[in-house]
Amino acid sequence: MKKRLLIIDDDSDLQDVFSFVFEESSFEILPAYDADNLESKIFDFKPDIILLDISLGLDDGLVICKYLKNFEPTKHIPIILLSAGIVDDETIDCGQDRIVSKPFDVDYLVGVVEDLCQKKII
Secondary structure (H helix, E strand, C coil), X not given: CCEEXXXXXXXXXXXXXXXXXXXXXXXXXXXECCCCCHHHHHHHHXXXXXXXXXXXXXXXXXXXXXXXXXXXXXXXCCEEEEECCCCCCCXXXXXXXXXXXXXXXXXXXXXXXXXXXXHCCC
């Protein structure tokens, strides 16, 4: 069974890259370009993991992450934050499971996603 990956990033070019890379890695992908209707997307798609950009135009990825990690139905879903700046898990704490800085090595990102999917308690 394919793992499901929700990717929340407002960069359409990057969404195309994510879709290509993760579909090749046997993931089912749902792209989201903002936080509109996010709860219904999560409830309908049932992602195993979420990639979440910190900067989403009008939406704040850190606020979204904190909300999802404090919301009972979604708090178990691993979240990887994507940041255009260099940050680490000690600088930012919104409940994320990992932070990956852009630009990123594709193989590294796939490895992080696969590792968190394996650790997820189902």
